[in-house]
Amino acid sequence: xxxxxxxxxxxxxxxxxxxxxxxxxxxxxxxxxxxxxxxxxxxxxxxxxxxxxxxxxxxxxxxxxxxxxxxxxxxxxxxxxxxxxxxxxxxxxxxxxxxxxxxxxxxxxxxxxxxxxxxxxxxxxxxxxxxxxxxxxxxxxxxxxxxxxxxxxxxxxxxxxxxxxxxxxxxxxxxxxxxxxxxxxxxxxxxxxxxxxxxxxxxxxxxxxxxxxxxxxxxxxxxxxxxxxxxxxxxxxxxxxxxxxxxxxxxxxxxxxxxxxxxxxxxxxxxxxxxxxxxxxxxxxxxxxxxxxxxxxxxxxxxxxxxxxxxxxxxxxxxxxxxxxxxxxxxxxxxxxxxxxxxxxxxxxxxxxxxxxxxxxxxxxxxxxxxxxxxxxxxxxxxxxxxxxxxxxxxxxxxxxxxxxxxxxxxxxxxxxxxxxxxxxxxxxxxxxxxxxx
Ligand code: NAI
Numbered sequence: 001x002x003x004x005x006x007x008x009x010x011x012x013x014x015x016x017x018x019x020x021x022x023x024x025x026x027x028x029x030x031x032x033x034x035x036x037x038x039x040x041x042x043x044x045x046x047x048x049x050x051x052x053x054x055x056x057x058x059x060x061x062x063x064x065x066x067x068x069x070x071x072x073x074x075x076x077x078x079x080x081x082x083x084x085x086x087x088x089x090x091x092x093x094x095x096x097x098x099x100x101x102x103x104x105x106x107x108x109x110x111x112x113x114x115x116x117x118x119x120x121x122x123x124x125x126x127x128x129x130x131x132x133x134x135x136x137x138x139x140x141x142x143x144x145x146x147x148x149x150x151x152x153x154x155x156x157x158x159x160x161x162x163x164x165x166x167x168x169x170x171x172x173x174x175x176x177x178x179x180x181x182x183x184x185x186x187x188x189x190x191x192x193x194x195x196x197x198x199x200x201x202x203x204x205x206x207x208x209x210x211x212x213x214x215x216x217x218x219x220x221x222x223x224x225x226x227x228x229x230x231x232x233x234x235x236x237x238x239x240x241x242x243x244x245x246x247x248x249x250x251x252x253x254x255x256x257x258x259x260x261x262x263x264x265x266x267x268x269x270x271x272x273x274x275x276x277x278x279x280x281x282x283x284x285x286x287x288x289x290x291x292x293x294x295x296x297x298x299x300x301x302x303x304x305x306x307x308x309x310x311x312x313x314x315x316x317x318x319x320x321x322x323x324x325x326x327x328x329x330x331x332x333x334x335x336x337x338x339x340x341x342x343x344x345x346x347x348x349x350x351x352x353x354x355x356x357x358x359x360x361x362x363x364x365x366x367x368x369x370x371x372x373x374x375x376x377x378x379x380x381x382x383x384x385x386x387x388x389x390x391x392x393x394x395x396x397x398x399x400x401x402x403x404x405x406x407x408x409x410x411x412x413x414x415x416x417x418x419x420x421x422x423x424x425x426x427x428x429x430x431x432x433x434x435x436x437x438x
Contacts, residue, residue: 003381003397006404024403027148029175030110031409039172041078041108042068048095049086053116055159056083062163065170077103079112079170084134085156087117088127096137104141110148113141114169116162117155119185131155135181142179142433143401150178150402150433161187164422173417176410178401179433184423186371199227200420204326205275207231207267209258210282212238214382215331217245218408219279222416224249228277231270233258258282258308259300264315276326277419278316280309280353283331285384287342298345305349310356317368324369327421330357331411332376334429338436350376354427361425371421375414378431379405402432 006026019025030036045060045067060067065079080103084096100113107113115138120128134153142151152169156162165184168174194200206223210216211232220230230251234242239255246253254270256263267275284304286297309330316322335343336350353374361372379385379396385405388396397405414430 003404024398025146026398026403027109027146029148029402029404030172031175031407032172032413036172038064039078039108039110039112039170041111042072042075043170044068044072044077044080044103046080046082046099046103047086048082048084048099049088049092051086051088053083053085053156053159053162056081056116056162059159059163059166063166063170072106076106076108077111078108079114080104080107081166081170082113082115085116085118087130087134088124090126090130090133093130093133096134100141104145107145107147107149110172110175111145112149112170112174113138113145113151114166115151115153117153117181119155119157119183138181139179139433145401148175148402150174152178153181154184155181156184158187161185164417164420168414168417173413175413176402176406176430176432177414177428180429182423182426182428186422186424196227199225201277201416202227204228204277205231205271205273206277206279206419207233207254207271207275208279208281209233211245212241213245214384215377215380215408215411216279216281217241218412219281219415220245220249220251222409222412223277223279223419224251226416226419228419231275233267234282258312259303263308264312264319267312268316268319268321271321274323275316275321276323278313278322278326278328279415279419280312280328280330281415282308283333285343285346287346289342290344293345301345302349302352305346306352306356309353313356313360313372317364317370322368322370325421326369327371327373327419328360328364329415329418330372330374332357332374332427334376334378334431334434334436337376337427337429338434340436357427358425365424371418371424373418373423373425374427375411375418376427376429376431377406377411378429378434378436380411380430381405381407399436400432400434404432406430406432 043065117134120131138153206228212234232246233254332353333350357374364370
């Protein structure tokens with residue numbers, strides 16, 4: 001759906017009015033395209049604290065936005081990576097200010113600030129305090145940057161473990177991800193670089209539920225772009241749209257209600273050679289305040305958004321259809337993190353998804369070699385949000401640090417990144433740092 005306000009603010013009268021009245025001035029986000037696959041401008045690598053992260057410079061050279069050597073001159077950095085992993089005392093926090101204060105104003109439009117931190121130590125409360133301080137710092141900086149720029153904290157134990165997150169965050173694919181902390185502590189030396197970096201999901205099979213339209217359609221497109229064979233699943237009523245999507249991405253349609261008792265068996269039967277990426281995207285809303293909500297608005301929402309996710313994940317793990325090295329990406333929602341009046345059913349289901357991810361992720365990785373993560377979209381421009389009354393819709397669009405709604409492709413890019421399994425147990429908000437919620 002077109003964001004007419006954003007378009008208006010780019011005109012001369014729009015600029016005049018928004019400046020005069022102090023209204024939000026969203027900047028069109030720079031998203032990935034074949035013509036513009038990378039951020040444009042140098043990457044600045046800074047260090048706070050006495051002990052830099054070993055090997056970080058070499059890792060940064062592999063992100064697609066290599067670090068700049070020598071003075072920047074008049075060039076504005078496209079991204080700043082601040083290595084703050086060595087900040088172990090409150091005194092050392094002064095370095096965070098000293099390194100970023102002089103450069104933050106010069107960041108290019110739609111730029112990135114990525115702060116690398118270390119996991120807070122249970123055995124050292126001074127280190128834990130200093131490292132937790134970075135979380136509040138990054139969340140606040142993300143609210144200040146403006147001009148389409150984002151800030152993220154990546155907690156890591158080594159430079160190679162941070163590489164998958166850095167590749168995503170230092171690219172236009174993370175345009176609508178901001179103001180949060182990502183734990184990037186996995187590192188398996190034995191995982192080789194994908195043979196085709198442009199198609200990291202080549203030779204993989206991905207199943208996307210709810211793929212006939214909206215976010216699911218975008219996920220199918222992006223996973224196919226990244227090389228996956230996509231099996232696109234949706235309800236019988238959406239058959240025509242589903243076939244169209246499957247054809248467009250060179251995939252296979254699978255008409256199925258995901259809440260059917262035998263859904264797991266039917267998916268396994270449709271995938272005799274196995275599955276690498278399971279994307280739970282199908283979702284429904286049936287909004288009412290609890291006092292007005294009959295049981296027929298409660299149960300289907302819990303079943304589509306959560307019950308079916310639990311059942312099919314369990315089944316496909318147990319029967320071995322999900323192959324070692326694969327991943328599960330579920331869809332939560334900012335409503336499940338923050339709560340939303342009129343959505344007790346939906347928020348309960350989506351919060352349940354985050355509970356599932358956090359509990360299952362360590363076991364699924366240890367026992368099956370499978371990463372489990374979730375995306376939590378904020379306000380995304382789809383048919384679901386087009387149905388929201390105008391004033392609430394406009395508020396939903398603006399109440400985030402980027403002052404605009406996200407596009408389905410923003411969620412799809414995040415899903416495609418999580419599908420690579422470089423992190424585990426994460427609930428990644430794709431919400432432009434929604435002011436509602438964590
Ligand atoms: P949508 O309503 O446009 O598409 C959902 C798709 O799921 C539809 O094609 C529908 O037919 C399919 N589906 C519903 N029940 C199904 C079932 N039982 N079996 C198989 N397929 C089924 O929704 P949208 O906006 O694309 O959302 C996708 C996901 O993202 C949902 O899980 C939603 O809760 C979540 N989300 C969306 C947000 C937004 O702003 N649009 C915000 C936060 C989360």
